[in-house]
Amino acid sequence: MKSSSLALAIVGLLVSIAPAQDAPRFDRTVRGKENFEAAIPRPDQDQVAAEKLAAHIAKTGKRPNILWMIVDDMGYGDPGCYGGGGAIGAATPNMDRLARDGLKLTSCYSQQTCTPTRSAILTGRLPMRTGLTRPILAGDKLTKNPWADERSLPALLSDAGYHTLLTGKWHVGEPKGMRPHDIGFDEFYGFYPAQKEITQGKDARRYPDLVNDPQLIRAFEAIKPDDHLQHGFKGGRTETLEQIKTTEDMGRAEKKLADFTIQRIGELAQQDKPFFIEHCFMKVHCDNFPNPDLGPLSAAKYFYKEAVAEVDLHTGEIVKALDDAGVLEDTMIFFTSDNGPQMDGWPDAGYTPFRGAKGTTFEGGVRVPGIAYWKGMISPGRESDGLFDLMDLFGVALNLAGVSTDTLAQDKYYDFVDQTSFLLADDGESAREAVYFWWGSTLMACRMREYKLHTKVILPESTHMDIDYSTLQTAGLAGWYFNLYVDPKESMPVGHRRNAWLASVLGKLKAHGATFKKYPPKDIGL
Known part of the structure; x- marks a missing residue:
């Protein structure tokens, strides 16, 4: 057969042997x-979460802010709260504090590489459905714009009255029509590609055959991704800012991005409308370069560990900025990684206790840290092994913003599950049965x-x-x-x-x- x-x-x-609807089922x-x-139906906790959210909105007079912090290629075992931290050479006190004061998810899943994950969380759809099945690399020629017929989360939230901002790494397309500020974000401040795509043409020690060969470097310059910091705005206006010319420039970029998010939090907090910020760290994707103005930050001193420590530093600064602006209690925070560690870059790579790594669908490639924190709304000290796919953030954001799923296309299949009550109810359980x-x-x-x-x-x-x-x-x-x-x-x-x-x-x-x-x-x- x-x-x-x-x-x-x-x-x-x-199907033929399925038990009656009211009987227990696998x-x-x-x-x-x-x-x-x-x-999985969770009517009781859905009601609890809905009442909790309604009370918060009534108290504050507006919908909650949403902040995602997404690290690039961080391993499940890198943060201290997941077994790493100081024990493996890079303490992560700020990540650990979020986990201790919020909900730590131990079965949180991404896609196996970055572009698929980043597209999935913004569409609520698997990469196989959107066509964004792998990273877009130098020399790739797309046959169509995958975003042209997608209704993205930032577009939905912007229409619902949110200011939507992406800071940091994009890596889901840089042609016009595919940039963050083309697909629904009101504002973009960051870089289109990953760190390695920027620095490989500038690092003669690691890529001498490219950098020191005039013919090859000229050919590369003709197809390379953009290496400038960009500031884009809905409608297409784009300001091209400074260029990354050296590895030291790349090392300093992370702080520049964090400083911008911190600045915008202070400004947006003064407005009447809520905000959605997706802060995408450039680090810890290889090739990592330390910020010469900050280090050393880690006990290990290796570049990867320095990157983990710097991400933790900026995580604490961003959370503090919310507190300083008086909106910490009004903001739902989710901290995660876009996939497991890229072990091909070792020792410039992270740690996972599981089999496999980035690029595989073993646990090491797809099980990632996932921390939900919302002061006063998510009870501290919670931990759950309930299944959570990062695509579920799409459904949570829609729920928090009051956007009905009826506005989504009827001719497309959506893979997210609304996990709002899993996160908000004190004893919340996952509504997802499978990943x-x-x-x-x-x-x-x-x-x-x-x-x-x-x-x-x-x-x-x-x-x-x-x-x-x-x-x-x-x-x-x-x-x-x-x-x-x-x-x-x-x-x-x-x-x-x-x-x-x-x-x-x-x-x-x-x-x-x-x-x-x-x-x-x-x-x-x-």
């Missing part, structure tokens, strides 16, 4: 709308509860070579099925020996794949 026929047969069998979800991801993992256009894996099934895997052929020296392989005859509570390193499949739910998770995975038949993916040339 062909694999597609087998998949449909399994899904049909699962898959606890209910689908509210056909084109929305099904969620799906893609690598490019390949459906790789599914986590459902504590179980994870891989049908395809990325396997490195050498130590730390999860991207540059790895292969895509089929994960055995029955897939690789792990219980993450007894085997968090995904080392020994247990599907036929110690688990009865393999077929159920496989059915969930196949049902997810089937949504692409009615709602086909976009191909933008990547």
Whole structure:
């Protein structure tokens, strides 16, 4: 029997043997709308959260501010609150304080590389649906603008009366029509590409064959991404500011970005409208360069550790700016990383206790720190292993801003789950039953509860070579099925020996794949 026929047969069998609606079920979800991801009903905590939010709005007279802080390529184990910090050479007191005073998520998931994650959280849709399946690199030629028919979160919030600002790294397209201030942000202050894309043409020690070869550097200059700090405004007006000319310039850039966010917080706090700020750190994506005006900041002194310590420093400064402006209690903060550590850059790379790294769909590539903090609204000291996909931030932001999901397109499938009550209710539980993992256009894996099934895997052929020296392989005859509570390193499949739910998770995975038949993916040339 062909694999597609087998998949449909399994899904049909699962449906035929499904218990009555009021009986306990392994898959606890209910689908509210056909084109929305099904969620676990949590009516009691939804009511608690709604009442809590309504009381806050009545007290303040406006909708809450929203601040996301997104680190680039930070490992799950880098912050002290996740087992790293001072113990591995770079203390993170400010990250740790957010976790201690808020909600620490231990099963928070990203996509396996940066562009897919950054696009997913702004669209509420998987990268396979939008076409933004991998980073856009020098020399890429897109066949269409993936944002042209997407309704982005900043556009929705801007229409709802928010001032929307992205500071820092973008890396989701720099042609006109794809820049942050083209796709819905009222304001953008930052850089279009990642650090490495900027500095590789300036670092003769690391890239001597490029920098010191006149022919190659001329060719690179013709296709390289923009290396200027940009200040853009809705409508397209763009001010091109200073150029990154040296690695020292790149080292200083992080502070310049943080200072701008701090400045804008003070200014926006004086306005009647709420704000949405997505602060995207350039660090800790390799190649990292320390700020010569600040260091050393870490015990380890290595460039990566210096970058972690600097991100922590600016995290504390940004939170303090909210407090100084009198809006800390009016602002929901979420702190995270866009994927796991890029081990190909080691030792300029982070730490994860899990198998794999950036570029893979093993836990090391996709399980990231996730901290929700809102003074007076999220009870301190909470910790949860409930599933949370970073796409769920899309739904949380819509809820906080009072934007109805009825405004979203009916001909598109949305993968986010509204997790507002998970974050706000004192004993909140996740409404997400499953997280799906893609690598490019390949459906790789599914986590459902504590179980994870891989049908395809990325396997490195050498130590730390999860991207540059790895292969895509089929994960055995029955897939690789792990219980993450007894085997968090995904080392020994247990599907036929110690688990009865393999077929159920496989059915969930196949049902997810089937949504692409009615709602086909976009191909933008990547």
